[in-house]
Amino acid sequence: MIKIMTKSILPIVMSLLAVNAIAETAEQKGLRIAKEADAQNIGFGDTTADMMMTLRNRAGQTSTRKIRSKVLEVRGDGDKSLSLFDSPADVKGTSMLTFSHGLRANDQWLYLPTLKRVKRINSRNKSGPFMGSEFAFEDLGSQEVEQYTYKYLRLEPCGNGWTCHVGERIPAYKYSGYSKQISWMDTKGYRLVKSEFYDRKGSKMKTLVFSGYQQFLGRYWRPGVMNMQNHLTGKSTVLQWSNYKFRTGLSKRDFNKNALSR
Amino acid sequence: MKSIHKKLIFLTSLLLSTTLQANDLSGKIGLEGRYFLDDPAYTGQKSGGLSLSLQPEYKHKWNNDHNVLSFIPFYRKDSKDPERTHGDIRQLDLTMAKGDWEFQGGISKVFWGVTESQHLVDIINQTDGVEGVDGEDKLGQPMFRMSRIHDNGTLNVYILPYFRERTFVGANGRFRGSLPVDTHDVSYESSKKDKHIDYAARLNHTFDKLDVGLSYFDGTSRTPQLTPNLASGVLKQHYPLVRQAGLDLQYTGEAWLWKLETIHRDTKAENHSAAVGGFEYSLPSLGSTGADLGLLAEYHRDSRGYALNAPLQNDLFLGARLGLNDTEGTEFLAGTFIDLDDQSKVFRVEGSRRIGKGVKLNIEAQKLIDIDNNNPLRNVEKDSFVQIELQKYF
Secondary structure: OOOHHHHOOOOOOOOOOOHHHHHOOHHHHHHHHHHHHHHHOOOOOEEEEEEEEEEEOOOOOEEEEEEEEEEEOOOOOOOEEEEEEEEOHHHOOOEEEEEEEOOEEEEEEEEEOOOOEEEEEOOOOOOOEOOOOOOEHHHHOOOOHHHEEEEEEEEEEOOOOOEEEEEEEEEOOOOOOEEEEEEEEEOOOOOEEEEEEEEOOOOEEEEEEEEOOEEEOOOEEEOOEEEEEEOOOOOEEEEEEEEEEEOOOOOHHHOOHHHHOO | OHHHHHHHHHHHHHHHHOOOOHHHEEEEEEEEEEEEOOOOOOOOOOOOEEEEEEEEEEEEEEOOOOEEEEEEEEEEEEOOOOOOOEEEEEEEEEEEEEOOEEEEEEEEOOOOOOOOOOOOOOOOOOEOOOOOOOOOOEOOEEEEEEEEEOOOEEEEEEEEOOOOOOOOOOOOOOOOOOOOEEEEEEEEOOOOHHHOOEEEEEEEEEEOOEEEEEEEEEEEOOOOEEEEEOOOOEEEEEEOEEEEEEEEEEEEOOOEEEEEEEEEEEOOOOEEEEEEEEEEEEOOOEOOOOEEEEEEEEEEEEOOOOEOOEOOOEEEEEEEEEEOOOOOOOEEEEEEEEEOOOOOEEEEEEEEEEOOOOEEEEEEEEEEEOOOOOOHHHHHOOOOEEEEEEEEEO
16 A cells, blocks of 8 residues: 555656667557656565555545555565554444455455454455545555556656656456546656546546655655545545654564454 | 463452553443233243343553453343343453464363254353353353364363253243243252363364364263153253364355254263254445345254254254444344244344444344144243343443
8 A cells, every 4th residue: 555655546657868769659659657656675685564544525525534554565465454444433443455466356455343354355346445545445545557558658747846647557457447547657756746636437546646755775665645626526535654664574474364453 | 280270370360460451441231121922821920020130341461462361241131030130251261372282271161063054063162041142141160171173173172170060940941841940940960960070172274265173072962851750840051061063154145155063962861863054145345335145044953853952853043144334234034943843933034233332232033833743842832032232332
């Protein structure tokens, strides 16, 4: 869930040194930049962070969710992640374990504390809302290069004095809720600045704006705030990240059914 | 055994020394109202009533969440049935994980299994029979657990040093037969009675999309044999020794979940087998609302045929699960058990929704339809009900 910040929502980045870019098609260039952005995140090891989610409806009423997140980098496969829910109070103690695998369906288990039951769940409804928010499960899952096809669009300024690659990506996943996504990613740090989500009918559905980036271990950029606005419903959700820690010593033994139910 | 004592001493000293941290404390208070659709079948039974429950929870984690100390007491006050007014320590235990090993000692709860409409392989904890009609409420079980964790699975070994008797509704309560169960008239096959040490083990393993669980239990049966004491007009309980082998399987596809649980159980008096298996099919999100719908079907089989403890001898469960995925987390689960031998039916619905900050509304209803004279459910035929519960979380 954390990895999304750098790798995700549309890793379209260009190398300024790419002389052969002239010969590239827009699709090849889009893919190359996605791979470069992905490579930026290699070696982070593991991360933990706290997330506060604020849901706002059209009338301005808010409700919050608090989730602690742990992610373990897995070389050669998708990451393993564990999400621990602290609020709303009735879901406190619930947790979710996800092994992501690129194009293959994720393995996902849910722990229900009342029954002390670990339940393997399927991933068909990735397009569904995450805890009633404007984020879908697919927006928050680990993002892998092969989950999309890419197309480079243009280079343009995108605030903060940054220059952004603008690109389009189309989900390969057949049950995705989106027909395409368009993203702005800064050319230097591979930081996502903005993503637009288009629904199955092709209308602009949601816009996600990233801010408050911090750099960790001199390399890995993570945003502090992610603001998702739904244009169709007028509802919005803000994610605020805090307490980022890297290389905390987590191992694969912290990502199994036993750890899930502790 | 020595290690259990050590663990318990360590646990107690930890309890005394650990400073309470505010965010480790939480819990819930519930106010429940029940309404029965029919007049009671037996003398003494009351119609609906109110009930208040309290369940605080203290949970302290440290050392990268490798160590966990939990304490969950529970108390219910019922306005109609004194037997339903009861307390329990649901959990008071310490869990420690180290490398490939995990240890747990104290009073705890364990769930085994995969199916939705019946939990066959699940045997470690005694059912808290006065709490709900679905048998999903359990009493805390003293135990010591040792787990060996592998890359795709775990071997769990349990030592269960003390037995908990099942709770039963009293003479005033519903969901009973014509004779109430005497909670004091209890006998055991084992001469050690409730001090008999039970053993259990479960191996679970994930093979890609397939999750497999193999389990074994050797100890005092959680289900008592009930025999009438005609002189005093009650049922007395006898707990035999039992050995149970269990298998549970789940195949997780993209839209289909296939599930199977099966057991073989041996006691001195009888051997029997039972199975439940079926699927859950997830439909794609409904329109733009984000709601999702799942369809369930599970078939039940029990080699004993009609028996008081086995109404699911040749039954089909058909159900649907609806999650609105809204801010309030609204969910429904509705379904019908159909007895394929005699067409008796039980319709059940459960729903929940957050209403306001820290408040949750739960509804539950059950309707018994066309119950055959020979079906064990005949005893509770007049106990169709609607239940509404408000829970305040703190």
